Amino acid sequence: MTHYSAESLLQLLQRFIKNQNQIKQIHSLLITNNQLIQTSIISKHKQALLYNTLIRAYLNINKPHKTLLFFTHMLSHRAPPNTHTFPSLIKAATAISPSLSSLALHIQALKRGVLVDPFVRTALVGLYGQMGDLGNARLVFDEITNPCIVACNAMVDAYAKNGDMGSAVLMFKRMLKRDVVSWTSVVSGFARNGCFVEAILAFGDMMFHEDLVRPNEATYVSVLCSCAGLVQGGGLKLGKQVHGYLVRNESVLSVFTGTALIDLYGKAGCLESAMKVFNRMVFKEVCTWNAMIASLASNSRERDALDMFEEMKKQEVIVNGVTFVVVLTACARAKLVELGLQLFHSMSSEFGVVPIMEHYGCVVDLLGRAGHLSEADEFIMRMPFEPDASVLGALLGACKIHGAVELGHEVGKRLLELQPRHCGRYVVLSNILAGVERWSHAADLRKAMVDAGIRKIPAYSLIDSM
Numbered sequence: 001m002t003h004y005s006a007e008s009l010l011q012l013l014q015r016f017i018k019n020q021n022q023i024k025q026i027h028s029l030l031i032t033n034n035q036l037i038q039t040s041i042i043s044k045h046k047q048a049l050l051y052n053t054l055i056r057a058y059l060n061i062n063k064p065h066k067t068l069l070f071f072t073h074m075l076s077h078r079a080p081p082n083t084h085t086f087p088s089l090i091k092a093a094t095a096i097s098p099s100l101s102s103l104a105l106h107i108q109a110l111k112r113g114v115l116v117d118p119f120v121r122t123a124l125v126g127l128y129g130q131m132g133d134l135g136n137a138r139l140v141f142d143e144i145t146n147p148c149i150v151a152c153n154a155m156v157d158a159y160a161k162n163g164d165m166g167s168a169v170l171m172f173k174r175m176l177k178r179d180v181v182s183w184t185s186v187v188s189g190f191a192r193n194g195c196f197v198e199a200i201l202a203f204g205d206m207m208f209h210e211d212l213v214r215p216n217e218a219t220y221v222s223v224l225c226s227c228a229g230l231v232q233g234g235g236l237k238l239g240k241q242v243h244g245y246l247v248r249n250e251s252v253l254s255v256f257t258g259t260a261l262i263d264l265y266g267k268a269g270c271l272e273s274a275m276k277v278f279n280r281m282v283f284k285e286v287c288t289w290n291a292m293i294a295s296l297a298s299n300s301r302e303r304d305a306l307d308m309f310e311e312m313k314k315q316e317v318i319v320n321g322v323t324f325v326v327v328l329t330a331c332a333r334a335k336l337v338e339l340g341l342q343l344f345h346s347m348s349s350e351f352g353v354v355p356i357m358e359h360y361g362c363v364v365d366l367l368g369r370a371g372h373l374s375e376a377d378e379f380i381m382r383m384p385f386e387p388d389a390s391v392l393g394a395l396l397g398a399c400k401i402h403g404a405v406e407l408g409h410e411v412g413k414r415l416l417e418l419q420p421r422h423c424g425r426y427v428v429l430s431n432i433l434a435g436v437e438r439w440s441h442a443a444d445l446r447k448a449m450v451d452a453g454i455r456k457i458p459a460y461s462l463i464d465s466m
Helices: 007-015 020-032 044-060 065-076 086-094 100-113 118-130 134-142 149-161 165-174 180-192 196-208 217-229 235-249 255-267 271-280 286-297 302-315 319-333 337-353 357-369 373-381 390-401 405-418 423-433 441-451
Strands: none
Touching: 007 020, 044 065, 044 086, 065 086, 086 100, 086 118, 100 118, 118 134, 118 149, 134 149, 149 180, 165 180, 180 196, 180 217, 196 217, 196 235, 217 235, 217 255, 255 271, 255 286, 255 357, 271 286, 286 319, 302 319, 319 337, 319 357, 337 357, 357 373, 357 390, 373 390, 373 405, 390 405, 390 423
């Protein structure tokens, strides 16, 4: 058997650090050559270097569980972790379960004396931000002497991900230097928190500094999602401008940028544009197909949406849970009850997708729209878990459409137990009762709403502010 030195295997590992097959082969050679165990030939430093490179390699090929597993092997083989070990470990923990790993890794970093390293601290800022612990994220950040742009970006992103856009913008403005990550954190933060106008304005400011920084994929996706959220208020026009910029400056539409464009055009009712983007995309993933099916279904092209689903299967695209949400929605809109039920029951057996609450809600909507209210009620009773407000809300809406007073009254009471301060539930139930002239019951319900201090949110129009 050929013997490989630790140096030669390390060089190979560094060369193929993003190649999954090569990494596994080199890993096997390291084991068979006993290169991961400390011997008279393998020093502690070299052993740690090999482990660090393996840890980084498995993180690069999106194997965070393996990354953390190698850390336990590293400790058991007494290879000393160092400042190069922890950033990769913390990124792996962020991808898997931040809440379970953050304190353990923080303690290990402190114990190993590497917490003084700014890169380790920056990684911890991101980890605490991911788990929603802004207090500890800020404490770790404040311990960094003269934080670099990467550390500041991590703190801005932590604030943005947790909805504290005021603090995110304040820190962003205080930064002496900003890069595309800084700008994208702010734009995506506004978009994620539903502040679409602010996201678009931030993107505009970024484009004003185009000579210093250019958008990346994440920036495009965030601003296009914001445009999609404002299709009734000028979002489509700006989305088209972003699309034009993409055509002029990017050679190929990425999967996620193209998918965001399809979603935008679909929500604006521009199906021809959505289909053009879909057909011109070189690479498509399941999310791209889902967006196109959803666009067709939401624009009264349910049959075309279902045809697209069939084409998706022919292309051997692996469907996911979102696929079934959009396909079941198409069936509900077209009142294709038999097909919808058939697809629902095939999810686990044929596609390996376990139905969750959202899928059950789609089936209730499917049965309810078609007027099969008793079947919808029985379906809810047979659910393997307690229905949430979205499932019961779908049935309540169907009861209102079809004038099913008794069932609507019963479902409404169950909903009010789940959401006692949801004004919409009171209003729908009250309207059902008023619709059959049960004025006293409707009045009692509205009185209960007033007594509880719940007010109906008034409708708003841009005309009101002009």
